[in-house]
Amino acid sequence: MAVRRTAPKVDPDRPHIDNQKRKFRINDLAKAELLAEGWKPPRATGTLDEYLEMDYPDLEFTVADLIPEGANVLLNAQYKKGKTTAALNLVRSIADGDDLFGAFRITPVGNVAWWNCEVSERQAVAWLKDMKVRNPENVSLLHLRGQSMPLRNKEVRDWAVKWLKRHSVKVWVVDPFGALYDGEENSNSEIREWLRALDEIKRRAKVNVLVLVAHTGHDAQDDDAVVRARGGARLMDWPDVIWTYRGGSDIDPSLRFMTAMGRDVEVPEFTLSFEPSTRTLTRVNGVGSRADQRRVSLAYQVATLVREQFDATGKPINKSGIEKEIHKKATEVQRAVSYAVDMNWIRVEDGPNRSKLHYPGEDEPELTASGWNPVVVGSEKE
Template identity: 25%
Template sequence: MATDSNTALQFGPAWCSRQVPTFSGMHDTHIEDGDDYSTITLADIFTMPPGDHAKGAGPAFIPSSYFDFDARKHASQRAKGSFVALCGDIDSGDHSLERIKGLMRGFSGKSACLIYSSAHARAGDMRWRIILPLETPVSFDDWHDAQHAFFDFMEEHGVEMDRALDRAGQPVYLPNVPAAHAKSGTRLRDEDGKPLYYDRATTGCNAPGLDITTGPIAVAIADIFRKRAADERDRERIRAEAMERRANKPQTEGGPVMEEFNKSNSIATLFEMYGYEQSPRNPDDWRSPKQTSDSYATRIMGDTWVSLSASDVGARLGAVCKAGCFGDAYDLFVHYEHGGDHKSAFRALYAERRTSAPVSAPPPVDADDPGWTEPPHDDDTQPEDVFMASVPDELAEEKPELDAVDAFDFNEADIPTRPWVIPGVILSGYTHMLAAPGGSGKSLFTLQIAIALARGLPWGAFVPRRKCRTLIINVEDDIDEQRRRLSAARTVMQGGDELRGMIDLVPDAATIVVAGRSPDGRTIRTMPIVETLVEYIQRREIDVLIVDPFAETFEGDENDNSEVKWAMKIWRDEIARRTGCAVYLVHHTVKHAGGGAGDANVIRGAGAIVNSTRISATLMPMTSEDAEMIGVDQAERHLYVRYDDAKANQSLKTNTARWFEKVSVTIGNGDKENPSDEVGALVPWIPPDAFDNLTGNTIKIILDKVEAGLPSGERYTGSGRGGSKESGRWVGCLIMAEAGLTEPHAKKVAGTWIANGVMVEEEYHCPVARRKKKGLFAPEKARPGEPK
C-alpha cells in the first residue's frame, strides 16, 4: 500500500523512523559553530518531492545516524557512525528507469528501494540515485563491504557506479531539479516551474529493509571476505620475501644514502606526493596511480610497501615477486622521480647530501661520479621469470607417470570464478534439468528465460550476468506455436528489436536424436546429429541450449539407469563440455507429484537423470495448501506456478520459491475475419505479504479494540490455543475480521506486533473466570512512533 511518512513512522518498518544528518550543499559545515546537524527520517526521504536549488547547493544527507558537528568528516563517521542505508550514484550510460528497477529487483528482491533522477538528468543523459534502507544499522566496515557488493553487482550488469559513495562522510544529494543545466544551459523546468525530466520509482515505506546477511548481497560480501583473506596471505608472503631479500643483500657503497632517504621520507608522504589514493576503510591501503581497478592494492607494512597490482608489476615498480611487487620509500623515489634509473637517483641524492652537509673525509671516488655499485635488484628480471628454476636438459623429455600437483600450491585470487550465466540457475559447460508436470507452463518458462538471456536483464529473481544467445530445440510444439508464445512473452517482458538474432529455433526439432540404440539393441551410441549440433553451437556462439523435452532426444528407456546415464553423458561430455555452452534439459515429473516442489524424487525416470545434471529444478502448480497459506482463492490457484531448486551442486543458496503468474495476452496476428489469438505468458509474482492490505486507519482500529478488550471484560490473547480461537478471544480473529486477512496472515501480523512490543501480554483480573489471567494490551505508549 502507499503510505505517507507520518503513517510510515507510526506503523511501518523500523527503518522508516531512522534519522540521518542533512545539510545544504557541499559547503554547509558545522565544524566552526559546533552545532549538531539537522536530521531527516528515511521515510521523509522516500516521500519528498524534488527541490529547486542550484546543483551544488541542493539538500544532501549522509546514510548514518551520527549527526554531531563533525558528522561530515570521514574519520568521525568511520569511528562513530551507524549506517542505515546503501546508496548508489549513476552518472553515465543513460540507463532507463525500467532497467535500474529490474536490477534492483534482482539485487534486493522485495526490500525497500527508492530510485530518483539526479539534478542534471535530462533527455539522452538520464542519471540516477538509489537508496536501499537496511533492515539493521551496521558499522562502517560492514557497510563498506555491502556498498562494494552493491557496486560490483551493478557493474557486472553494465551500470557504472560512482564508488566515491563508499566514503563514510560522502554527501548523497536528495531529489532536486534546478531551473537549468549548469554547463549547457538546457532548461530542466518548464515556464510553470514543473520539472521536465525528473522521474522516480519506489517500493513505498511498507517494504522491509535490506538484510545483508541473506540473498545475493550476502553471497557477494562473502566473496569480498574471501578475496580479502587471500590478499592478506599474499601480502604477508610478499613482506616475508622482502625481509629475506634484504637480509641476504650485500652491502653497497651507496647503502647509507638510501637508508638516510628512507629514514627522512615516510612512505605515506610519498604516496600522497605521487598521486596515490588512500582507502576509506584502512589508512594503510592505497590505490596506485597506475592501477586500472578500483581496489586499494598497495599496503604500507612498516618500512615496506607491498602491492598486489598487476599494473604496478608491469610498470616495474620496486622489486617483483610471484604475487606482486614491493619496495621502500627509496624505490618510490627511483621510479617516480628517475624513471626507474637507480644510478640517476643515487647520484641526485648523493649530490644533494654533499651540498647540504659536506663530509670531512673524501668520498670513495671522485666528486663527479660517486661510484655507484649496482645492488642485486630485480630490475633486469622479467616478472614471469622471477621464480622459474632451470630444468636440466637430460630431464626435459621425461614425463611423470601421474600428473599431480600440491593441493595448496595456488593463489586463491587466481582461481577462476564459476561461469554463471544466471547465478544459481544456469552454469556454462554443464547440463541442467527442469522438471514439471504437463500444463504447468514449462515451455513458456524456457522461452521467457531465453528472452531474459537475450536482453541481459533481470526477469523477476533471475538475473543474467550478460546478454546470451540461445538455441531452442522444442520437440513438442511446432514453430508457429512457439512464435505465438514468444509474441506474448515479448509483450509482457517489454522486449524489442534487441531480441533479433539472439534466439534460434529448430523448425523440425523431431529429427534431433542424439543417442540411439546400437544395431544389436544392447548399447547406446552417439548419433551423427551431435557433430552437427556442436558445429552449429560453435559457429553461432550459442551460450545456452534448451532441449524440450529431453526424453524425445534419445531412443532408449528413461527408466533404465544404464541407458539414461549414457544418453546424459552425450549431452554433458559431447556437447556441453566441448562447446562450453549450458545445456538446459526439460523433463516431466511423475504422475500425481502433488506438493513435490523442490523434490528431486518427483523427476520422472531413472535416478541417473538427476545424478548426471549439475543443477536440477522443478516448476510446479500452486497446491491447495500453498493457496490457503498465501491467501489465493482456490478457484484461481491454477494461475500460479512456483520454481524451486531441486539439486544445485554448484550453489548453496537457500531453496526459496520463485513464483510466476499466468496471464493472457492478445497477440497481433488476427484480422476482421480471424480474431487474434489469446496466448498465455508468465510474469514474476510476489505472494502478498500479511501487512500489504493494512492501512494506518485499520491498524489503529485493531489496536484500539485490543486495548479496550472484549465486552465481557476479558482480554484478547496472542495464541489460538486453549479454545481461545474458537471462542473469538484469539487476537487473530479480530485481525481477520477488521482487515480481511487469511488465518496464516493474521497469525503473522499478531506475532510481529507482539515481538515488536506493539501489543504486550500482561496479567489482569478476569471478571469472567474471577482470577488472574494473561491478556493483550495495546497502550498508545507502546505503539511505533509514539514517545515511551
C-alpha cells in the same frame, strides 16, 4: 592280442559353444571400442598445494542465484503447468539481457538456442511472437517434433556440434528430455550414455550452459522441495542445479512456484505470476508459498463456516464443531483458526467447560491473491 581303443566321445554342441563364446568376446571388444570413441585424456592434474597456489576467479553466475557459469540445469516441471513457458522466459532473458522473472540478473554470455522437441513449429513461433523478444537475432531455433535425433550416434553428435558452433550458442535449451531421448525410460545405463552424449556436444561446441527440460514423475509429492523427473535415477544425478516448477495454489490457479537447488545454489520456493498476453512469468512478493496458501485457504473455510453458523443460529461454533465440518488434521485446523483470528475474520472466546467459542470477526474473509496485496519485485509498490 591287440588292445581295442575306443574313440573319444565328441560333444556335438562344442563347435556351437566355441562359436558363441567367440561372438561374445567380439561383442565385448566392440562395446569397449564404442565406449572409447571420442575419448581424450583428461588434462594433467597436480597435487593440492599446486592447486592452492593458483588464482581462481570467483564463481560467476549466468543467471544470478539460479545458474552458475558452465552449469547443467534440469528444469523439472509438473505436467501441463507451463514448462515450455518457463523455458522460454529464460530464452528471452538471455537474448535481451533482462532480469529473469524480473528478479534474477542476467550476465550476458552470447546467443541462446531452443531445441523444441514437443511443440509444433507454428505454435512455437506464435508463442515467441507473443513474448516480443527485442533481439530475435540472438535466438536460434531447431524444431524437432517427430524428428529422430539419436545423439549416441557419432555422426549425429558431430552434426549437433557444428549446428551449435554455427549459431554461436552459449546457452542451449533442450525441451523436453522425454521427446528427444531415444532409450528405455527407466534404464540408468542408457540414460547415462545419452547424457554423456549431451555433455560431449556441450563441451565440443563450447556451450556455457545446458538446460534440459523434463516432466516430473507421476509419484511426485506436493510437499517435496525437489521432485523427481520421469526416467531413471541417473537423470536426477546429472545436473548441477535442479529447478522445480509447479502449480498448486489454492488461492489463484494461475500462480506458479519454483525452487532452485544444487551446487552453490539454494533458492527456496518463490511465487511467479503469469501475464498471458506476453507469456511473462514475474516473481511476486507477499503471496507466500504453497503451504502458506493452503493455510490461508483453510482459514477462509473456517471463517466462512463460523459466519454461516452464526447467521443461521445466532450461536457460535466450538472447536469440535469446526473439526467435524473441516476434514483436516487438528493441527492444520488450529493453524487456520489462528490465521483467521489474526486477520480479524473470526474471534475466539472462552466458553463453558473450558470450551472455545468462535464468533464472526470484524472483517469479511477474502480469498484472493490480490487480498494479500502481492508486490511485484522491482515494481513501484515494493
